[in-house]
Amino acid sequence: MNRESTLRVVCLAGSSDSGKTTLVEQLVPKLAEYGRVATVKSIHHDIEIDTPGTDTHRHRTAGAETVVGITPELIFDISTHGKRDPPSAPDGDRLLESDDHELQALASTLARLERRGYAFVVVEGFTKAPLPTILVGDRDPAAVGGEIVGRGTDSLDELLETIRTLEPQTTLE
Incomplete structure (x- = not known):
């Protein structure tokens, strides 16, 4: 199914205890x-x-790559691939031409969320990701990988409008 992405992704970058x-x-x-x-x-x-x-x-310890738990209130999944060993795309290709495992894991996660039909993803951390970024606290703008689209001191309404009007995100590249 080839459909146009409608996923809007924003990264919040700031030091610990900055309000992210x-x-x-x-x-x-x-x-x-x-x-x-x-x-x-x-x-x-x-x-x-x-x-x-x-x-x-x-x-999981028996070897399942992903375990899904369904409770009366929640559905959760736990996958064995994290930052150290990020998963590949379903066709076996890498989702991002980078050797950075943290960014590979994030790219895989965003692709999965897009397939699940999410409209918005708010990413906390992953400062090096080339994603639209809201700076929180006194983080140096030169230390982030994405375009600065807002600051934590902006009004909530301004930040919401910024996020709602971001270009859809189909890849980290």
Whole structure:
């Protein structure tokens, strides 16, 4: 199915404790008025998100590449490919011509979210990503990989309009 992308992606870049997560919490419900919203958070250390001993954890440690859990309130999936070993595109090609595994993992995630029909993705972290970026706090603009499209000090309405009018994102390149 070849369809024109409608996914709009924005990256929030700033130092720790600069207000990125607070801004995500403000943007997401407002963007949700215009379409489905997903968020992606860069985590720089390994964490265990699946409780050892649970069935989903046992499925994953048995070797499943992806485990999907469906509860009365949530559906979640856990995949084994992270920043160290990012997944390839479904056809086996690389999604991004870069040796940066972190950017490869982000490209794969954005492609998956696009296929799932999301309208907006707010990315927290991934400062090197060549994505439209909102600077939060005192981050040096030269330290980010994308075009600066706003600042955390801009009004919420200005930031929402900026995000809503971004060009659809089909790739990180």
